Amino acid sequence: MVINNNGYLVIDNSAFLVIDNSNANALAVAGTGGKIISEAENDRIKWNISTTTGxxxxxxxxxxxxxxxxIPLSVTVTGAGVGAGNVIFSTYETSADNNTPWQSGITNMCSAITNADGSLFVADRFWQINANGYGTxxxxxxxxxxxxxxxxLVGTNTIVETNLQAQRFNAGYAATGPCYVGAGSWESLLFGTNNAASDNVTNIIVPAADFFKDWILVDNLSPLPIELVSFEANCKNGEVEIKWVTQSEINNDYFTVEKSYDAATFFEITKVQGAGNSSVTNYYSVIDPNPSTGVAYYRLKQVDFDGTTTYHNIASTNCNPNSFDVNQLVLNNNALSFNVSTTADEELIIYFYDYRGRxxxxxxxxxxxxNNSIKLSNLNISTGIYMLSIIGEYNNYSTKLMNTKD
Known part of the structure; x- marks a missing residue:
């Protein structure tokens, strides 16, 4: 079948377009191109690809x-499946910025950063790419x-287009947390390289074991591309020990450990080789021999083999006995209140930034x-993620906050 000169085909009413020719040229476009409109999960193309590659x-x-x-989709089969299988395709724009309605089988849109619904980090569209009938x-x-x-991408979403990568839902993955309902998780794995100039995400390399049916495009500041179990920094014998544990890794070339004194400007202190592709637990540890006199912040940068870079949560430590603790943070009604417990008098400068650093x-x-109670009032903020940064004479502190109400 060839669609040319911007002709288009609409699939509707839960219909199937069945392509019974396994060759990649069985569906093609010509001239100025063609279009197929699905716009519902059950308005599908069923392509009997079987063991053919292309x-x-x-x-x-x-x-x-x-x-x-x-918005074309390209799927290059690089390794043939085993069995006379097919691939079912569909795509649709969701009716709301919180990505509802979900595709069947999806039970949550949990974010690894906020431990809450992360749908505002996700483009408002689902893709079904479902390999059926294969042994492998x-x-x-x-x-x-x-x-x-x-x-x-816009509306109330919190998305930077150049951060978009692909992510898939694993219905069999057991996850725990306050926003998980039923089985399944997005499993903190990211795929592909953003090409904002062409409005696509390319080089989404998916091995057979990761070929699940439900796909989204997500801002990579929200999820994690490796499954990071823990990341911490602790004072030890006049040095700082930075440790982290991964439960799985995909295409992970190396880690860079970075340090900051204000949680905003980071510099590299060391690189550590990653495990590449791994489904077992890996333990990492490095030493910073030059601890700060106040709070120091450490973050983990992970780099894939294709150069894709992702930053992980920030860990902090303070090897100075003159320290403070920030707690009881409450952000609502256009005001932020929190408590600072300190062991010494100190002047602080408090900064509150939006998601884009303004x-x-x-x-x-x-x-x-x-104990000291502090409040920032009349913030006039909307729904989204914000950053609190506190710079003191002896101590620094930084954290992300989610505002869920305008």
């Missing part, structure tokens, strides 16, 4: 109501295109030994 292309587009913008599924390399001008408010505060 570059398969689905000329998806958005709905006619949103301009029928071309094929391995593939995919490119997923998106429409940056549509409501899929200063929302700042304040000088003189605290005294003991």
């Amino acid at each position: 570059a398969y292309s689905i000329p998806w587009s958005t709905s006619v109501a949103t301009g029928a913008v071309k 599924k094929p391995s593939v390399n995919m490119t997923i295109a998106y429409n940056p001008a549509a409501n899929e 200063l929302v408010a700042n304040k000088k505060e003189m605290i005294v030994k003991g």
Whole structure:
């Protein structure tokens, strides 16, 4: 079948377009191209690919109501599956920024950073790429295109387009946390390289074991590309020991341990070789022989073999006995309140930034030994992630906060 000169085909009413030819050229476009509109999970293409390899292309587009913008999907089968299987394709824009309705089988949109619903980090579209009937599924390399001008990336979403990568849902993965309902998790694995100039995510290398059916595009500041069990920094014999544990790794080339004195500007202190592809627990440890006189912040940068870089949670330590603790943080009603417990008098400068690093408010505060209540009022903020940074004479502190109400 060839679709040319911007002709388009609409699949509707839970219909199947069945392609019974396993060759990659059984569906093609010509001239100025063609479009296929699905826009529902059950409006599908069933391609009986079987054990054939090659570059398969689905000329998806958005709905006619949103301009029928071309968002083609490319799936190159690099390793043949075992068995007379097929691949089912569909895609649709969700009706709301919280990505509802979910595809069948998805039980949550939990974020690894906030331990809460992370749907505002996700483009408002699902892709079904479902390999069926195989004893061993094929391995593939995919490119997923998106429409940056549509409501899929904007609205109330918190997305930086250049951060978009692909992620898939593992219905059999057991996860725990306050926002997990039922079985399944996005499993903290990211795939592909963002190509914002062409509005797609490319080089989505998916081995057979990771070929699950439900796919999204997500801002990579929210999830984690490796499954990081823990990351911590502790004072030990006049030095700082930085330790982390991974439960699984995919295409992980190396880690870089970075240090900061203000939780904003980081510099590299060492590199550590990653495990590549691993499904076993790996333990890592490095020493910083030059601890700070106050709070020092450490973060982990992970680099894939294709150069994709992802940053992980920040750990802090203070080897100075004159320290403080920040607790009881409450962000609502356009105000932030928190408590500082300290062992010494100290002048603090408090900064409050939005997700893009823009200063929302700042304040000088003189605290005294003991407990100190601090409040920032009239913030005039919207839903999203914010950063609190406290710079003191002896101590520094930084954390991310989620505002869930306008």
